[in-house]
Amino acid sequence: MARSYLVTEKTDAILNIIDGTNIERNLYLTTQLIELGIPVVMAVNMIDLVRKNGDRIDLGKLSREPGCEVVEISALKGEGSDKAARMAVEAAREGRVGELPHVFTGSVEHALAHIEESIQGMVDARFLRWYAVKLFERDERIQQELNLDKATLEHLDTHIRDCEAEMDDDAESIITNQRYAYIGRVVEKAVHKQARTGDLTPSDRIDRIVTNRVLALPIFVVVMAVIYSVAMGQLPISIGTKGTDWANDVLFGEIVPGLFDKLLLNAQGEPVVAHWLYGLIQDGIVAGVGAVLGFVPQILVLCFLLAILEDVGYMARVAFVMDRIFRRFGLSGKSFIPLLVATGCGVPGIMSTRTIESDRDRKMTIMTTGFIPCSAKLPIIGLFAGAVFGENPLVATSAFFIGIGAVVISGVMLKKFKAFAGDPAPFVMELPAYHVPAWGNVFRATGERGLSFIKRAGTIILVSSVVLWFLQGYGFVDGVFAEVEDNNHSLLAAIGNGFAWIFYPLGWMGDMAWKATVATVTGLIAKEEVVNTFGVLYNYAGDTDLMQDSSPIWAAVAADFGAVRAYSFMIFNLLCAPCFAAMGAIKREMNNPRWTLGAIGYMCAFAYVIAMIAYQLGGLISGEAAFGPFTVLALVALGVLVYLVARPNPYKTEKLRLDVRKVVTAK
Amino acid sequence: MAIDLYGGGNAIKTLKEARVGETVTVARVHGEGPVRRRIMDMGLTKGVQVLVRKVAPLGDPMELNIRGYELSIRKADAEMVELV
Numbered sequence: 001m002a003r004s005y006l007v008t009e010k011t012d013a014i015l016n017i018i019d020g021t022n023i024e025r026n027l028y029l030t031t032q033l034i035e036l037g038i039p040v041v042m043a044v045n046m047i048d049l050v051r052k053n054g055d056r057i058d059l060g061k062l063s064r065e066p067g068c069e070v071v072e073i074s075a076l077k078g079e080g081s082d083k084a085a086r087m088a089v090e091a092a093r094e095g096r097v098g099e100l101p102h103v104f105t106g107s108v109e110h111a112l113a114h115i116e117e118s119i120q121g122m123v124d125a126r127f128l129r130w131y132a133v134k135l136f137e138r139d140e141r142i143q144q145e146l147n148l149d150k151a152t153l154e155h156l157d158t159h160i161r162d163c164e165a166e167m168d169d170d171a172e173s174i175i176t177n178q179r180y181a182y183i184g185r186v187v188e189k190a191v192h193k194q195a196r197t198g199d200l201t202p203s204d205r206i207d208r209i210v211t212n213r214v215l216a217l218p219i220f221v222v223v224m225a226v227i228y229s230v231a232m233g234q235l236p237i238s239i240g241t242k243g244t245d246w247a248n249d250v251l252f253g254e255i256v257p258g259l260f261d262k263l264l265l266n267a268q269g270e271p272v273v274a275h276w277l278y279g280l281i282q283d284g285i286v287a288g289v290g291a292v293l294g295f296v297p298q299i300l301v302l303c304f305l306l307a308i309l310e311d312v313g314y315m316a317r318v319a320f321v322m323d324r325i326f327r328r329f330g331l332s333g334k335s336f337i338p339l340l341v342a343t344g345c346g347v348p349g350i351m352s353t354r355t356i357e358s359d360r361d362r363k364m365t366i367m368t369t370g371f372i373p374c375s376a377k378l379p380i381i382g383l384f385a386g387a388v389f390g391e392n393p394l395v396a397t398s399a400f401f402i403g404i405g406a407v408v409i410s411g412v413m414l415k416k417f418k419a420f421a422g423d424p425a426p427f428v429m430e431l432p433a434y435h436v437p438a439w440g441n442v443f444r445a446t447g448e449r450g451l452s453f454i455k456r457a458g459t460i461i462l463v464s465s466v467v468l469w470f471l472q473g474y475g476f477v478d479g480v481f482a483e484v485e486d487n488n489h490s491l492l493a494a495i496g497n498g499f500a501w502i503f504y505p506l507g508w509m510g511d512m513a514w515k516a517t518v519a520t521v522t523g524l525i526a527k528e529e530v531v532n533t534f535g536v537l538y539n540y541a542g543d544t545d546l547m548q549d550s551s552p553i554w555a556a557v558a559a560d561f562g563a564v565r566a567y568s569f570m571i572f573n574l575l576c577a578p579c580f581a582a583m584g585a586i587k588r589e590m591n592n593p594r595w596t597l598g599a600i601g602y603m604c605a606f607a608y609v610i611a612m613i614a615y616q617l618g619g620l621i622s623g624e625a626a627f628g629p630f631t632v633l634a635l636v637a638l639g640v641l642v643y644l645v646a647r648p649n650p651y652k653t654e655k656l657r658l659d660v661r662k663v664v665t666a667k
Numbered sequence: 668m669a670i671d672l673y674g675g676g677n678a679i680k681t682l683k684e685a686r687v688g689e690t691v692t693v694a695r696v697h698g699e700g701p702v703r704r705r706i707m708d709m710g711l712t713k714g715v716q717v718l719v720r721k722v723a724p725l726g727d728p729m730e731l732n733i734r735g736y737e738l739s740i741r742k743a744d745a746e747m748v749e750l751v
Binding site: 214320 | 710
């Protein structure tokens with residue numbers, strides 16, 4: 001992707017920042033960049049660490065052989081960055097490219113020269129070498145791009161095959177091998193490594209403990225427990241929760257509404273603007289947007305701590321340790337981090353999928369991250385566990401396992417679909433050396449995630465708050481459209497009733513049907529809205545904390561919902577489309593309307609099917625539901641689900657095993 | 668120095684079978700497609716020396732030291748790497 005960008009956009013110069021502590025592997029990309037025939041300035045980063053290790057890099061020698069300018073920088077210490085940028089600008093102005101480095105030798109160079117000859121004039125002269133290498137590797141996209149006729153392709157292939165026969169290897173390996181061999185020669189001349197004493201760097205010593213066979217998992221649990229206590233817990237160290245409490249109770253509870261009151265009310269306490277406008281601002285916008293912005297402190301603290309873990313190199317170790325488990329259901333160790341973050345909030349969870357480079361794994365992780373019960377879903381669980389199930393702790397536990405189960409089942413099921421088929425992405429990952437966090441990176445990552453959350457609150461949440469406020473507060477009373485006292489007459493109630501039939505197979509019927517429907521819809525704004533909506537709809541609005549202790553609405557809820565029905569409602573709301581903020585994150589990370597809709601649609605469909613199975617079959621056992629057409633439908637759905645999970649993978653490739661066997665017999 | 672531990676040379680040794688702490692040399696990378704490409708891009712190429720650093724607590728993946736850095740690779744992928 002990046003390479004085709006550089007070629008098609010005719011870039012003026014490239015500033016290639018390489019990790020000085022891992023120079024061989026980094027020079028691999030550099031040699032490819034230089035082949036593009038675009039001026040390259042190589043900035044050797046982390047030079048402070050290189051010096052600390054006692055290594056020396058001879059810039060003159062490193063510059064001469066590949067033919068590009070080299071500068072030492074330390075982004076962490078802010079050393080040399082300006083100089084590097086100046087040199088890149090200078091290189092772009094001069095636009096001068098020296099002779100390309102002699103990366104390839106012998107018959108490879110010979111074959112490349114032949115290819116270059118054949119395609120001369122068909123491509124920009126600057127990129128001749130790059131195209132020749134790609135054609136040597138039989139890159140199909142480039143073959144198509146150049147529209148080569150069959151005769152030419154056949155002619156080129158003769159040269160490639162000759163070379164392959166001579167080197168006893170295939171074209172791709174030949175190129176990679178020679179590139180690394182060339183780099184080896186450059187590094188030998190230019191880099192003087194201090195002999196390692198005892199072979200253990202500080203990073204190795206940390207890893208001895210952190211990824212230790214026995215200690216790895218306990219250490220991980222402790223690290224996470226500390227992070228969540230600080231960000232979301234209820235302990236003296238929980239600064240995230242303190243911030244959110246302050247934002248909810250003081251900032252959006254007193255200061256902001258007070259400010260608007262000062263602006264909008266006259267001395268008599270009467271609004272100076274239209275009555276409806278005052279309601280819109282205070283009850284719609286301030287309350288709605290404030291409810292979401294209240295999460296910002298917790299999210300910032302969580303993002304900040306996770307950014308530190310990422311930057312010091314711990315997250316790569318977590319992926320390393322957890323990969324074994326996650327591979328089983330079609331995800332990789334890297335998918336674990338988003339799922340983990342999502343237990344706090346799905347939004348940063350979905351955003352952290354960006355570090356997964358395999359497209360297939362990333363999409364699957366985005367689709368399943370929303371199933372994890374986030375902190376905003378806990379009140380829903382709390383309400384039903386308390387109201388209907390006598391505070392049975394099994395309910396909350398089961399809710400958590402339903403979330404995990406949904407991830408696992410979806411993973412196993414989805415990986416067998418064509419959209420996710422194909423070679424499993426290799427879990428080939430660099431484990432970077434541990435280092436002190438670069439605060440610049442940490443703050444940037446935190447700021448980016450926090451800001452995008454705030455931005456969404458200012459846009460989509462703002463609009464939906466206004467819409468909800470309107471629908472909840474207005475309706476037709478005796479055929480006249482007006483503000484309603486009792487929201488049972490509101491437009492929202494009418495809409496809820498209109499759509500309640502959709503949820504009939506889930507057992508949502510009778511008095512609870514429209515309330516459950518409306519609560520589900522408001523839950524899309526923020527999941528804690530579900531409980532707040534019940535508070536409003538059961539006419540116990542006010543200061544009562546509905547999620548804790550035996551709240552006055554518990555009896556009413558228990559009377560309306562049977563046990564099985566309550567469970568079906570809970571399952572649906574835990575698994576269906578997440579809140580708007582998370583949907584916005586899905587949209588941004590998928591960056592494709594079809595995948596966005598697919599992901600949200602999948603979550604809703606999955607939630608619906610599971611909730612239906614739970615109600616129809618659970619109800620049949622407990623006697624709350626009678627046998628009927630929907631029981632049959634639920635049984636069929638269950639059968640399909642089991643089949644989709646258990647069926648053999650139609651796209652599984654067995655290439656690897658065949659290959660090894662071929663080698664064995666050939667020997 | 669290559670010692671033929673396997674008698675007639677019928678069996679090939681892959682990186683998957685290398686023991687922790689062992690330093691081995693890559694002979695070639697099998698397989699095809701992007702997986703193989705990615706493995707080679709990370710520096711697992713013919714002739715390179717690899718130190719098997721450790722195996723993850725649950726038995727997979729494994730951590731290698733190669734070309735001066737740490738690389739994590741699954742055993743299924745390591746099986747594609749033939750050793751000298």
